Each structure stands twice: as C-alpha cells, then as structure tokens.
Amino acid sequence: MSSTIPSQQKALFLLSKQGDWKVDHTPVLKPKAGEVLIRVESSALNPVDWKVRDWGLDVIPEYPTILGCDSAGVVIAVGEGVKSVAIGDKVIHQGEFDVRKGSFQQYNLELSHLVAKLPPNLTFDQGATISTAAATAAISFYGPKVDLGGLALTPPWTNGGRGKYAGTPLLIIGGASSVGQAVIQFAQLSGFSPIVTTASLSGADRLKSLGATHVIDRYADLPSSLQVITATPFSLIYDAISSPETKETAHSILAEGGTLIIVEQPGVKEAVPTKEVIAPWAGVNQSPNKEIGAELMANLSALLENGDIKVSILLCLLDCTRNSYAVGDKPNMVEVIPNGLAGIPDGLDRLRKYQVIAKKLVVHPQETL
Ligand SMILES: NC(=O)c1ccc[n+]([C@@H]2O[C@H](COP(=O)([O-])OP(=O)(O)OC[C@H]3O[C@@H](n4cnc5c(N)ncnc54)[C@H](OP(=O)(O)O)[C@@H]3O)[C@@H](O)[C@H]2O)c1
Incomplete structure (x- = not known):
C-alpha cells in the first residue's frame, strides 16, 4: 500500500x-x-x-x-x-x-x-x-427467477438482448423516482413498448426523453387515466414506489396471469394466486443476484458512456424556479x-x-x- x-x-x-x-x-x-x-x-x-x-x-x-x-x-x-x-x-x-x-x-x-x-x-x-437505481432495475428484469431475484429476461448487453421484448407493454408506477428512471431506461433498451408511467406532470418531458411513451399524472385516478391509453389491462407492472397504496392499486389493475414487480416488502395484502408478485433485492453482491450484479457492473461504465443510461437526466435537470425539467448539459x-x-x-x-x-x-x- x-x-x-x-x-x-x-x-x-x-x-x-x-x-x-x-x-x-x-x-x-x-x-x-x-x-x-x-x-x-x-x-x-x-x-x-x-x-x-x-x-x-x-x-x-x-x-x-x-x-x-x-x-x-x-x-x-x-x-x-x-x-x-x-x-x-x-x-x-x-x-x-x-x-x-x-x-x-x-x-x-x-x-x-x-x-x-x-x-x-x-x-x-x-x-x-447511479449504482443502486441501476441495480434495482437491472436485477428486476434480468435477475434469476427465484425469491429476491427478477424476471430472468435477456439483458440488453448480451447478444440478442437489445430490443428483444419489442411490443411488450409495461406500466411503471413512479417513473420519476431514481429507480423508476432507471427502469424506464432499461425497459427501453429491452424494447418494451408502450412504456407508460405515472409521475408529476412537470417531469413528463424528461421522462419521455428517457423512453417513456406516456406519462400519466400521478395525482389522477389511475384506472380511468389508463383507459384513455388502452383498454387492455397490463400484464407487467413495475411499482417503483411500492407504498402500501401504490402496491394495492397496481395489483388491482394487473391483468389476470400478469406479474407485479414491487421494490418494497411486505407484499400485497389482497394478493391472489392468479397474479404473480415478485420483490427483487438490489444487492449486486448478494444472493441470488451476484452473477447478474457482476454482469451489470462490468457493463455499467459503457452503458453510461454511450448514453444508453443517462445519469445526467437521472439526476433531474430541474430548474426549481420554473418547476420545469430540461434535458442537456445544465448543472x-x-x-x-x-x-x-x-x-x-x-x-x-x-x-x-x-x-x-x-x-x-x-x-x-x-x-x-
Ligand atoms: N428492492 C430494493 O432492493 C430497492 C433498491 C432501491 C430502492 N428501493 C425502493 O424503491 C423505492 C424508490 O426509491 P428511490 O430512491 O427511487 O426514490 P426517490 O428517488 O427518492 O423517489 C422520489 C420520487 O418518487 C416519486 N413519487 C413519490 N410518491 C409517488 C407516487 N405515489 N406515485 C408516483 N410517484 C411517486 C416523486 O416523483 P414526482 O417528481 O413525479 O412527483 C419523487 O420525486 C423506495 O421504496 C426504495 O426503498 C428498493
């Protein structure tokens, strides 16, 4: 030393x-x-x-x-x-x-x-x-399909992974949270579409620049807001907030046979066996996610440098005085x-x-x- x-x-x-x-x-x-x-x-x-x-x-x-x-x-x-x-x-x-x-x-x-x-x-x-938000999103999607793991999808940094899930709809509760912004970006790399998210509308443009296709006012009634976009219930919902209220709402609107990802235990109170609830744990050096954690860390630098994951936007380029978001090289x-x-x-x-x-x-x- x-x-x-x-x-x-x-x-x-x-x-x-x-x-x-x-x-x-x-x-x-x-x-x-x-x-x-x-x-x-x-x-x-x-x-x-x-x-x-x-x-x-x-x-x-x-x-x-x-x-x-x-x-x-x-x-x-x-x-x-x-x-x-x-x-x-x-x-x-x-x-x-x-x-x-x-x-x-x-x-x-x-x-x-x-x-x-x-x-x-x-x-x-x-x-x-960046690390924990990116790990939460990446482990949720690409971690092994076991307790505390993820959906075992093919990561975008491996052959055939990028865009592989094209046409798969995703609803994200809380797209403006650190985890939510990382989820939007990994979802886009994986090809999910549409990517619908709830957030304060002041951040809508920023979330769209990350890959969200629709931003719903998080203070509005979610089921009726979704009806305007699609009549088909979502089979995959990512609750990046996971408060007791958001978990119950997300679970209630999830399609039968669908999957809800939550980031905070305990699970959903009124859970039914026909709807899967998974709760990933984002430790990159903890079982069962050590392998995907190491893969993420090996690829993170390139993802950031290429702009695939935009940390400068993740950090919210917010002009507080105007309460509006801007994308670019501002502080x-x-x-x-x-x-x-x-x-x-x-x-x-x-x-x-x-x-x-x-x-x-x-x-x-x-x-x-
Ligand atoms: N499982 C794990 O391993 C793991 C790892 C990391 C984090 N987490 C959990 O993930 C959650 C998010 O953490 P974070 O660090 O990403 O939070 P954060 O960045 O502090 O999130 C703040 C943002 O959340 C949004 N928000 C708050 N309540 C909302 C609601 N009801 N609906 C929609 N948006 C809402 C607000 O967005 P607006 O600006 O749009 O109002 C706010 O700006 C926490 O519960 C945390 O404990 C879990």
Whole structure:
C-alpha cells in the first residue's frame, strides 16, 4: 500500500439496531485479495438507508455498522490479483451494509469486479447516484427467477438482448423516482413498448426523453387515466414506489396471469394466486443476484458512456424556479449536504418525510469535520 493512505478515517456508524448515529474514528482497512480500497469522494443517500435503521431490517450482519450503498471515488490501493482496475482509477460502486464496504465512510473496500470505472463525462456526484437505481432495475428484469431475484429476461448487453421484448407493454408506477428512471431506461433498451408511467406532470418531458411513451399524472385516478391509453389491462407492472397504496392499486389493475414487480416488502395484502408478485433485492453482491450484479457492473461504465443510461437526466435537470425539467448539459440537481458524513442523519430525515423531490442528496465524506 502507498504511504499516502492514512491509518485512521472518519465514518458514520449506526451503533445498534434502530439505534443512534455517531461519526467516529476507525481504521482504514487494507484490501484483501481481489479487493480495492477506495477514497470515497461522493456518497449518495437512498431511502433504504433510513428504512434499514428505522425498521431494523434484517440485512445487517452485526452492529455497530456502516450504511450507505451508492458512492464514487478513487482507487488508492489494490489487493493481490486485481488486474481490472488500478491505483488512481475513478470508480463507482454500490457498497454494502457493513463496516468494510458501507459508503458512509471516507475509505471503503469493494471487490474489484464490482466497481465500474467512472466515465469521463460524469462527476463524482453524478456517479455516486447511479449504482443502486441501476441495480434495482437491472436485477428486476434480468435477475434469476427465484425469491429476491427478477424476471430472468435477456439483458440488453448480451447478444440478442437489445430490443428483444419489442411490443411488450409495461406500466411503471413512479417513473420519476431514481429507480423508476432507471427502469424506464432499461425497459427501453429491452424494447418494451408502450412504456407508460405515472409521475408529476412537470417531469413528463424528461421522462419521455428517457423512453417513456406516456406519462400519466400521478395525482389522477389511475384506472380511468389508463383507459384513455388502452383498454387492455397490463400484464407487467413495475411499482417503483411500492407504498402500501401504490402496491394495492397496481395489483388491482394487473391483468389476470400478469406479474407485479414491487421494490418494497411486505407484499400485497389482497394478493391472489392468479397474479404473480415478485420483490427483487438490489444487492449486486448478494444472493441470488451476484452473477447478474457482476454482469451489470462490468457493463455499467459503457452503458453510461454511450448514453444508453443517462445519469445526467437521472439526476433531474430541474430548474426549481420554473418547476420545469430540461434535458442537456445544465448543472445537475444534486444537493450536496454540508458537513460531510455528519449531515447524513438530517438528510435521511428529509427522505423519510418525503421532502426530497426530483433530486438526489449526496455528501462528500472527505469534508467531514
Ligand atoms: N428492492 C430494493 O432492493 C430497492 C433498491 C432501491 C430502492 N428501493 C425502493 O424503491 C423505492 C424508490 O426509491 P428511490 O430512491 O427511487 O426514490 P426517490 O428517488 O427518492 O423517489 C422520489 C420520487 O418518487 C416519486 N413519487 C413519490 N410518491 C409517488 C407516487 N405515489 N406515485 C408516483 N410517484 C411517486 C416523486 O416523483 P414526482 O417528481 O413525479 O412527483 C419523487 O420525486 C423506495 O421504496 C426504495 O426503498 C428498493
């Protein structure tokens, strides 16, 4: 390891199940064989971070732990056998909920095959927001057809995958969410059509530029809005919000024999055996999705660089003053929370209260006082 690597760093610990947060010092760990050590320059906040803490989700091996599942940074050391990335490479990766790999710290570790090079057209803040949304969408469509997996469709990065599902209609609840925007884009790569989504209408043009064919006002009555577009019930619905209300509505309008994808457990209260409900889990290094997760990360950089997945739009180029969206090279609507890691609990509180609309919150861990 290089001598410029500090022995100590700061991290935001979740001290116990449903417990308190604390910024504390902790050693910078050395990469094991196959791993890289990353200096985290930007780390994004996701709803799952507050849900794990508030709901005490059973995904934490031991406490105290470090959360955070979306970051971008620079490789500063590599473990034995690592060939795909080198010291100095800028990378993005998902992170995992433990003290070695959580992204709410200044330096974290990752398996080298699970990092994607940050394309030159993206900033650290942009890159930090993409992994989990992309993983949720990709695992849902292309993950294995088992519990916590997906639909086992052919991914667009393999031979014959692109456009393979042409003519298959898809309804997405919540297309403007981070997950929803990634779902629209992977659905378009796979050929789904029409791609109908619900959202605030102020974002309709932006969602159409990503691949949505129809945008329905999310505050309007969904069944009657759909009637205007098609009388045929959808056989595939992706609920990218998965609140109790959206899940029940989506399930009630799903065609008999159809499939509803939800991103939040528990399942649907009034579920019937004639309608399938699947609930993928987006961990790229977790069973049963390790293989598709690695495939996604191996292809993510190219997808971003080619513009197949448009992170700059994913980040909502929102002109708040006019409440309208623009597509192009304008500055991204990423809000950098001050005070580095110490700002995360307040940021998660805003996510918990649904006060963050059409933008991503990120922190710069290196700015932690
Ligand atoms: N299963 C997994 O592994 C996994 C992984 C990641 C995320 N998730 C879950 O996925 C969900 C979305 O997360 P996210 O990070 O994508 O959220 P997000 O980016 O914070 O979503 C915010 C957007 O959701 C839209 N929205 C809110 N309520 C809506 C409703 N009732 N109908 C339609 N749109 C609505 C709003 O869009 P408008 O601007 O259009 O109003 C808002 O801008 C969360 O429940 C999260 O926990 C699950």
